[in-house]
Amino acid sequence: xxxxxxxxxxxxxxxxxxxxxxxxxxxxxxxxxxxxxxxxxxxxxxxxxxxxxxxxxxxxxxxxxxxxxxxxxxxxxxxxxxxxxxxxxxxxxxxxxxxxxxxxxxxxxxxxxxxxxxxxxxxxxxxxxxxxxxxxxxxxxxxxxxxxxxxxxxxxxxxxxxxxxxxxxxxxxxxxxxxxxxxxxxxxxxxxxxxxxxxxxxxxxxxxxxxxxxxxxxxxxxxxxxxxxxxxxxxxxxxxxxxxxxxxxxxxxxxxxxxxxxxxxxxxxxxxxxxxxxxxxxxxxxxxxxxxxxxxxxxxxxxxxxxxxxxxxxxxxx
Amino acid sequence: xxxxxxxxxxxxxxxxxxxxxxxxxxxxxxxxxxxxxxxxxxxxxxxxxxxxxxxxxxxxxxxxxxxxxxxxxxxxxxxxxxxxxxxxxxxxxxxxxxxxxxxxxxxxxxxxxxxxxxxxxxxxxxxxxxxxxxxxxxxxxxxxxxxxxxxxxxxxxxxxxxxxxxxxxxxxxxxxxxxxxxxxxxxxxxxxxxxxxxxxxxxxxxxxxxxxxxxxxxxxxxxxxxxxxxxxxxxxxxxxxxxxxxxxxxxxxxxxxxxxxxxxxxxxxxxxxxxxxxxxxxxxxxxxxxxxxxxxxxxxxxxxxxxx
Numbered sequence: 001x002x003x004x005x006x007x008x009x010x011x012x013x014x015x016x017x018x019x020x021x022x023x024x025x026x027x028x029x030x031x032x033x034x035x036x037x038x039x040x041x042x043x044x045x046x047x048x049x050x051x052x053x054x055x056x057x058x059x060x061x062x063x064x065x066x067x068x069x070x071x072x073x074x075x076x077x078x079x080x081x082x083x084x085x086x087x088x089x090x091x092x093x094x095x096x097x098x099x100x101x102x103x104x105x106x107x108x109x110x111x112x113x114x115x116x117x118x119x120x121x122x123x124x125x126x127x128x129x130x131x132x133x134x135x136x137x138x139x140x141x142x143x144x145x146x147x148x149x150x151x152x153x154x155x156x157x158x159x160x161x162x163x164x165x166x167x168x169x170x171x172x173x174x175x176x177x178x179x180x181x182x183x184x185x186x187x188x189x190x191x192x193x194x195x196x197x198x199x200x201x202x203x204x205x206x207x208x209x210x211x212x213x214x215x216x217x218x219x220x221x222x223x224x225x226x227x228x229x230x231x232x233x234x235x236x237x238x239x240x241x242x243x244x245x246x247x248x249x250x251x252x253x254x255x256x257x258x259x260x261x262x263x264x265x266x267x268x269x270x271x272x273x274x275x276x277x278x279x280x281x282x283x284x285x286x287x288x289x290x291x292x293x294x295x296x297x298x299x300x301x302x303x304x305x306x307x308x309x310x311x312x313x314x315x316x317x318x
Numbered sequence: 319x320x321x322x323x324x325x326x327x328x329x330x331x332x333x334x335x336x337x338x339x340x341x342x343x344x345x346x347x348x349x350x351x352x353x354x355x356x357x358x359x360x361x362x363x364x365x366x367x368x369x370x371x372x373x374x375x376x377x378x379x380x381x382x383x384x385x386x387x388x389x390x391x392x393x394x395x396x397x398x399x400x401x402x403x404x405x406x407x408x409x410x411x412x413x414x415x416x417x418x419x420x421x422x423x424x425x426x427x428x429x430x431x432x433x434x435x436x437x438x439x440x441x442x443x444x445x446x447x448x449x450x451x452x453x454x455x456x457x458x459x460x461x462x463x464x465x466x467x468x469x470x471x472x473x474x475x476x477x478x479x480x481x482x483x484x485x486x487x488x489x490x491x492x493x494x495x496x497x498x499x500x501x502x503x504x505x506x507x508x509x510x511x512x513x514x515x516x517x518x519x520x521x522x523x524x525x526x527x528x529x530x531x532x533x534x535x536x537x538x539x540x541x542x543x544x545x546x547x548x549x550x551x552x553x554x555x556x557x558x559x560x561x562x563x564x565x566x567x568x569x570x571x572x573x574x575x576x577x578x579x580x581x582x583x584x585x586x587x588x589x590x591x592x593x594x595x596x597x598x599x600x601x602x603x604x605x606x607x608x609x610x611x612x613x614x615x616x617x618x619x620x621x622x623x624x625x626x
Contacts, residue, residue, distance in 0.1 A: 200618070202584070203580065203581050203583070203584020203585060204543055204581065204584065204585055205584040205585040205586055206584055208324075229614065230614060230618045231577065231580055231614050231615050231618050232539060232574070232577035232580070232581075232613070232614035232615060233539065233577075233580065233581055233584070235536060235537065235539060235540040236539040236540045236542075236543045236581055238540075239508055239540045239543055239544070240543070259618070262617075262618045264617060265614070265617050265618040266614060266617070270536065273535065273536035273537075276507065276535055276536070276537065277507050277508065277536075277537055277540055279507070280506070280507020280508065280509045280510060280537070281507060281508055281509040282509055309536070310533065310534060310535050310536035310569070310570060311535050311536060313566075313568060313569050313570070314504070314534045314535050314563070314566045314569040314570075315566065315569075
């Protein structure tokens with residue numbers, strides 16, 4: 001799978017990073033329909049979700065996280081996961097991963113047509129306990145079941161690690177812990193590990209420290225960053241990650257999705273703002289910024305809210 | 319420490335432009351006593367430089383009409399600089415009479431912008447500034463030079479790094495001790511910031527350079543980081559991100575001082591500034607302006623613990 005393919009690439013990637021060069025291409029993973037909508041106050045009707053994903057599919061984005069196969073008791077915003085999965089237009093060349101926290105969710109996802117899934121770990125024991133009521137070790141055992149089933153069905157699995165730059169309960173998180181959890185998930189068979197600054201507390205300093213530790217255990221070609229903009233640091237943190245050779249970045253159209261740990265504060269970094277920066281750096285993403293902004297306008301109208309994307313807000317004609 | 323080994327400056331001087339650049343670009347005009355209180359609060363935060371006001375005609379900039387009263391009314395803290403804008407000799411003399419001990423002049427790297435803003439060419443504007451700088455030097459008054467549109471112009475679009483270097487060099491040679499390179503419409507990215515700085519650094523020593531980034535496209539902190547990585551050690555910012563963009567309605571302008579300090583703290587770079595005190599000053603002025611802060615750090619910090 002992907003993890004095997006990335007090995008031949010990594011020496012070149014590391015050399016480029018050492019020279020201070022940026023990657024030539026960056027894969028943008030769009031998490032708006034899942035991470036974004038899951039953290040919005042307004043619940044969005046199924047046709048609007050499908051409309052959003054279909055519009056995103058036309059922008060050139062290669063990966064669009066479609067929904068989450070969790071119990072609607074816990075995440076009512078994603079209750080229509082089966083309908084969404086079955087309702088969207090699947091464009092060839094575009095991947096539509098879905099979250100599957102356990103085997104049951106995995107099976108439901110596959111039955112609904114999912115071809116890629118994601119699992120969520122955390123670098124904090126307290127966060128894991130509060131979120132899914134078990135220890136990190138226990139959560140990884142649960143994921144083991146999903147991994148086994150996914151391997152049998154030839155379904156790639158993406159692993160997320162939350163709280164990589166800080167935890168709302170524990171505070172500081174050691175880079176070594178992040179590296180340990182990342183390594184475990186990678187060894188279990190995740191083709192990519194997305195490192196999430198869940199509360200947006202990280203800065204270029206802590207991002208660099210954390211990535212240095214993780215890159216000792218996981219090849220940089222298998223790493224992604226998922227930065228939240230709660231403290232306005234997201235793009236600066238992404239910049240540092242790029243300088244270190246990371247070439248996969250998660251973002252959310254219109255910056256959908258507030259921070260559940262600080263009321264009124266922002267969460268996900270806006271895809272438009274990220275693509276604007278990457279364009280300015282001459283890095284290829286394949287994404288059409290105008291179409292992306294139009295999609296952001298669409299979902300913000302549907303949610304009756306202002307965009308969190310500064311690029312969209314500015315819309316300056318030069 | 320982190321910053322020593324990483325090639326980043328150990329110390330970055332923050333130039334607070336909220337009371338001038340910030341308030342000048344806010345819709346609501348703030349009463350004199352509020353301005354004075356804001357500056358006094360900022361003086362207690364450890365900020366080394368606070369741009370107080372602008373000695374321009376109140377016909378052009380009504381928000382700064384009370385420049386004399388503000389200059390005379392503020393408490394001057396030892397070790398803090400209080401520069402003021404002086405676009406011409408008349409403004410300069412007025413500023414000195416009101417007690418100013420440092421002034422700033424504003425050039426631009428774009429002819430169109432210069433024409434639209436002050437109705438003259440870059441060359442003509444530099445002649446005017448030369449008068450101010452000469453007078454200032456005679457009185458041992460330091461002059462800071464700003465170069466607007468360093469990464470793009472609302473009228474001309476792309477601006478060549480060579481032009482920015484040329485205008486910067488003119489201002490520096492004439493006697494400005496520091497050149498603040500302004501991304502006036504916030505269109506720059508780390509790519510264009512790097513190219514521009516490379517050109518300017520050929521003409522001006524690094525320790526005489528500052529960056530003044532606008533956050534209109536959300537790029538400010540990434541641009542500032544790039545500048546710092548190249549050795550720039552002076553950064554302009556505005557408390558609470560005061561001051562919208564006059565060229566894109568509803569868009570943001572200045573980068574928030576709180577967000578800059580948060581990043582520098584995280585990098586282990588010393589600023590001498592108390593982040594919490596700046597947030598309090600930001601809270602004060604936002605309450606007075608009846609607006610929400612543009613600082614994400616302030617937004618998050620005042621809401622932390624209010625778990626949904």
